[in-house]
Amino acid sequence: xxxxxxxxxxxxxxxxxxxxxxxxxxxxxxxxxxxxxxxxxxxxxxxxxxxxxxxxxxxxxxxxxxxxxxxxxxxxxxxxxxxxxxxxxxxxxxxxxxxxxxxxxxxxxxxxxxxxxxxxxxxxxxxxxxxxxxxxxxxxxxxxxxxxxxxxxxxxxxxxxxxxxxxxxxxxxxxxxxxxxxxxxxxxxxxxxxxxxxxxxxxxxxxxxxxxxxxxxxxxxxxxxxxxxxxxxxxxxxxxxxxxxxxxxxxxxxxxxxxxxxxxxxxxxxxxxxxxxxxxxxxxxxxxxxxxxxxxxxxxxxxxxxxxxxxxxxxxxxxxxxxxxxxxxxxxxxxxxxxxxxxxxxxxxxxxxxxxxxxxxxxxxxxxxxxxxxxxxxxxxxxxxxxxxxxxxxxxxxxxxxxxxxxxxxxxxxxxxxxxxxxxxxxxxxxxxxxxxxxxxxxxxxxxxxxxxxxxxxxxxxxxxxxxxxxxxxxxxxxxxxxxxxxxxxxxxxxxxxxxxxxxxxxxxxxxxxxxxxxxxxxxxxxxxxxxx
Amino acid sequence: xxxxxxxxxxxxxxxxxxxxxxxxxxxxxxxxxxxxxxxxxxxxxxxxxxxxxxxxxxxxxxxxxxxxxxxxxxxxxxxxxxxxxxxxxxxxxxxxxxxxxxxxxxxxxxxxxxxxxxxxxxxxxxxxxxxxxxxxxxxxxxxxxxxxxxxxxxxxxxxxxxxxxxxxxxxxxxxxxxxxxxxxxxxxxxxxxxxxxxxxxxxxxxxxxxxxxxxxxxxxxxxxxxxxxxxxxxxxxxxxxxxxxxxxxxxxxxxxxxxxxxxxxxxxxxxxxxxxxxxxxxxxxxxxxxxxxxxxxxxxxxxxxxxxxxxxxxxxxxxxxxxxxxxxxxxxxxxxxxxxxxxxxxxxxxxxxxxxxxxxxxxxxxxxxxxxxxxxxxxxxxxxxxxxxxxxxxxxxxxxxxxxxxxxxxxxxxxxxxxxxxxxxxxxxxxxxxxxxxxxxxxxxxx
Numbered sequence: 001x002x003x004x005x006x007x008x009x010x011x012x013x014x015x016x017x018x019x020x021x022x023x024x025x026x027x028x029x030x031x032x033x034x035x036x037x038x039x040x041x042x043x044x045x046x047x048x049x050x051x052x053x054x055x056x057x058x059x060x061x062x063x064x065x066x067x068x069x070x071x072x073x074x075x076x077x078x079x080x081x082x083x084x085x086x087x088x089x090x091x092x093x094x095x096x097x098x099x100x101x102x103x104x105x106x107x108x109x110x111x112x113x114x115x116x117x118x119x120x121x122x123x124x125x126x127x128x129x130x131x132x133x134x135x136x137x138x139x140x141x142x143x144x145x146x147x148x149x150x151x152x153x154x155x156x157x158x159x160x161x162x163x164x165x166x167x168x169x170x171x172x173x174x175x176x177x178x179x180x181x182x183x184x185x186x187x188x189x190x191x192x193x194x195x196x197x198x199x200x201x202x203x204x205x206x207x208x209x210x211x212x213x214x215x216x217x218x219x220x221x222x223x224x225x226x227x228x229x230x231x232x233x234x235x236x237x238x239x240x241x242x243x244x245x246x247x248x249x250x251x252x253x254x255x256x257x258x259x260x261x262x263x264x265x266x267x268x269x270x271x272x273x274x275x276x277x278x279x280x281x282x283x284x285x286x287x288x289x290x291x292x293x294x295x296x297x298x299x300x301x302x303x304x305x306x307x308x309x310x311x312x313x314x315x316x317x318x319x320x321x322x323x324x325x326x327x328x329x330x331x332x333x334x335x336x337x338x339x340x341x342x343x344x345x346x347x348x349x350x351x352x353x354x355x356x357x358x359x360x361x362x363x364x365x366x367x368x369x370x371x372x373x374x375x376x377x378x379x380x381x382x383x384x385x386x387x388x389x390x391x392x393x394x395x396x397x398x399x400x401x402x403x404x405x406x407x408x409x410x411x412x413x414x415x416x417x418x419x420x421x422x423x424x425x426x427x428x429x430x431x432x433x434x435x436x437x438x439x440x441x442x443x444x445x446x447x448x449x450x451x452x453x454x455x456x457x458x459x460x461x462x463x464x465x466x467x468x469x470x471x472x473x474x475x476x477x478x479x480x481x482x483x484x485x486x487x488x489x490x491x492x493x494x495x496x497x498x499x500x501x502x503x504x505x506x507x508x509x510x511x512x513x514x515x516x517x518x519x520x521x522x523x524x525x526x527x528x529x530x531x532x533x
Numbered sequence: 534x535x536x537x538x539x540x541x542x543x544x545x546x547x548x549x550x551x552x553x554x555x556x557x558x559x560x561x562x563x564x565x566x567x568x569x570x571x572x573x574x575x576x577x578x579x580x581x582x583x584x585x586x587x588x589x590x591x592x593x594x595x596x597x598x599x600x601x602x603x604x605x606x607x608x609x610x611x612x613x614x615x616x617x618x619x620x621x622x623x624x625x626x627x628x629x630x631x632x633x634x635x636x637x638x639x640x641x642x643x644x645x646x647x648x649x650x651x652x653x654x655x656x657x658x659x660x661x662x663x664x665x666x667x668x669x670x671x672x673x674x675x676x677x678x679x680x681x682x683x684x685x686x687x688x689x690x691x692x693x694x695x696x697x698x699x700x701x702x703x704x705x706x707x708x709x710x711x712x713x714x715x716x717x718x719x720x721x722x723x724x725x726x727x728x729x730x731x732x733x734x735x736x737x738x739x740x741x742x743x744x745x746x747x748x749x750x751x752x753x754x755x756x757x758x759x760x761x762x763x764x765x766x767x768x769x770x771x772x773x774x775x776x777x778x779x780x781x782x783x784x785x786x787x788x789x790x791x792x793x794x795x796x797x798x799x800x801x802x803x804x805x806x807x808x809x810x811x812x813x814x815x816x817x818x819x820x821x822x823x824x825x826x827x828x829x830x831x832x833x834x835x836x837x838x839x840x841x842x843x844x845x846x847x848x849x850x851x852x853x854x855x856x857x858x859x860x861x862x863x864x865x866x867x868x869x870x871x872x873x874x875x876x877x878x879x880x881x882x883x884x885x886x887x888x889x890x891x892x893x894x895x896x897x898x899x900x901x902x903x904x905x906x907x908x909x910x911x912x913x914x915x916x917x918x919x920x921x922x923x924x925x926x927x928x929x930x931x932x933x934x935x936x937x938x939x940x941x942x943x944x945x946x947x948x949x950x951x952x953x954x955x956x957x958x959x960x961x962x963x964x965x966x967x968x969x970x971x972x973x974x975x976x977x978x979x980x
Contacts, residue, residue, distance in 0.1 A: 077625060077627065077628045078597070078624050078627065079629070080590075080597060080599055081599065081624050082598070082600060083600045083616050083620060084588075084600060085603070087603060088584070088603065090582070099577070099578050099579065100579060100580065101580030101581075101582075102580055102581050103581075103584075104582075104583055105583070105584055118581055122579050122581060123579070125654040125657075125658045126569065126576045126579050127576075128658055128662070129576060129658050129661060129662030129665060130575060130576050131574055131575045132575050159598070159624065160623035160624070163623070163624060163625065167625075180784070181784065219785040219786055221785050221792060221794060222792055222793070223792060224790055224792040225901065226786040226790075226900070226901065300573065301573045301676060302573065302676075303572070303676075304674070304676035304710060304717075305572065305676040305678055305706055305707070305708040306678065306706075308893075311978075311979070390582040392578045392580050429896045429898045430896055431894045431895065431896045431906045431907055433894065433908045433977045433979035434910055435979035436979075437977070437979050438976075438977040438978065440906050440929060440931075462898060462906070464974070464975055466978075495568070496566065496568055519904060519931065520899045520904070
């Protein structure tokens, strides 16, 4: 067994290739010894030539490096600070209309030929049982580099600066009387991605994502009750400047006050309420009910064994009333700071922006080159993604965002139109069926609205609804100034399971007459839906 | 190829030799995974990947830092150690630092099977081809996932401990759907030994459930007597059984907490039929030779006769509280303390109830009561007068797990069988459960 990448130079007889690479394509702290040796184009040529020789009608190779840094704390101590990197390549071949994939962390000429041969053997073995050949829509050949938008690379920030920032967050929370515990975490991810396809495309991308978070818990030891409030702000495709652009300590202090307040908050009485949902909460409802239901692979039953299918089907395109006429959802892989924003997807299709729901009507899907072909499209929207060099790329969600009102409607404007309602902040418990229709969502903090005003805090709140009923009940949207772009790094899907990073922009929005239940009641008093036919 | 013991020993020794810090633990892990995914009666993706990773955690004056890499050459390992030491030097003192373990005596667990590692591509294609053919013959649309994995790795400490372990796992899940999309069946089994994976049974059970689920009726949500098949039991209880944590309980933020910092240890929280335990060397469910913190694993009983017997302590918290660290759990087994019934016997003794095959998208809703929400999926049937009467459409539930297993609510259990772990992992050993009351809160049209 060889662990040396230097063998590649000897085997391939290649010359120095670093001059052709963007300056960010290697990490000097980890890779100084290889920076002059690694020629990804030559490695790719070896893979693609092997694939062609073995009968592939299409092939691609991704040579990717992933870096992660994570600091986690608890109260006044650091639990762990870690730094990691992971490098390797994966080859995908299409032979006889059947995919084969293989991957290895050993990036040498010999290994790339071996792995490509293995991918071809897998495709050939399985093509014997293939019923319908996989085909791809075309995409233009491209040579490009792309870098995500950020000001300060978190991997250039010393660990002690990150640690100090988290401990300040904890201190702000612990200063509030009644707070018992606080944890905080800061993780950063850097993806350095290289893609070469048999269509002739060569693409390098450099992506930074930053994900700070905290959780504050208040415990009433006399009653045995405990309540937690998590951070409302979410991950973004942004640099370390996120830590100073947002007042994290201030948010932690507020969260601490709310955690203590939750101990004595009024339990919600189950029933029908109008809801005003803050972007820190609504983004996850969008993710589950809109983001996943408009994935074409689900409608084609490709996820039937795991994530599920969709209540949407191709024959409903352009016809189904998804929500009220105010509802417009846009898919967008070009949006700055969007977690799923890219220059190109993992089969060289450029990042794009398109409508999914227009004026309340479902109009389009998320597609890849193979799913687009099945429904007769001529091009892909660029939604193919693998979460590592050793993961098979497959259809993943772009940023899917609810468009704000054109007018400057404020959150208070939305609240003022509610007689009996609840305002919800933050992502809580979330659950949705396998066709993305029946869902139940909780939150972090819940505020009772009476007569157009917030009158106090509630607890134990969750709402249940069905996707089209819920979006059909939307009758108010905040304006552009209220729009936020929360995101998540952990969207799970597929077999083997993979994680995707995705954002869902939205303003606060108002929904009429939604079923609310009490999650602490457990038994029948939790509330059974009146319209659960 | 996954690393052998000599390779892991050489690599971990190399890492430890590079460490200048006071204390350190180094681990090296490797894996090989192979999968075939099919859907719409067609092959979707299939691949084989190999991976390896090195990790080091160091302490300098009680300050901790960690780093990892998958470049295993000398220069990269040296860079990894230096990175961890740089992080440690700038970190505050780790108040929960525990000196790494000295030499331990591990009792090996047999969870590696060469036939699983050497899975044949053509054999797998033939088996999955047979599954697809079976679906076609029954006019249903099949989807599924066959996955095999080998893991091999180990760790070493600066204080002289070393361990190496390898395991294999293989699983197959199949979903069958009718052409009109109105019924769906699912079946999953996994094992360490590929010879014990009955792919024909998995396909036929999935197809049977799909065909028997046609023409499902809509019935009202509410509280029902429910029989949960083993798959449904692992779906709903898998997470709960990981939560017997002493620290959370004593800190007042767990279902096992009582006012004043007391816990429910020793309390009869569950039905007297309930026994929950972990056994690393159970022949049907081999676990791991080491538990948390690298201590040798042992049998751990969490609940017996309905009484909470153990809340788990990690090495730090055990020392703080003057306890022994808990040598588990490393797997999860639920069984009856008394007699068992088959699912057919449970049905025969049910005047009116519901049979559930699987749950989906389960999320906690209230930690104080260990409550969760989720939905049924891929097969629900009404039982009337001791017989399966007709299939019914899916439900959402909101249910406390302590009430589910609570005194008087568990009417019967079957013999446990191995279920779960869709990607060839360890799974659990769980019975079918018949419970007196289960809380369905709404209907779900989803299929």
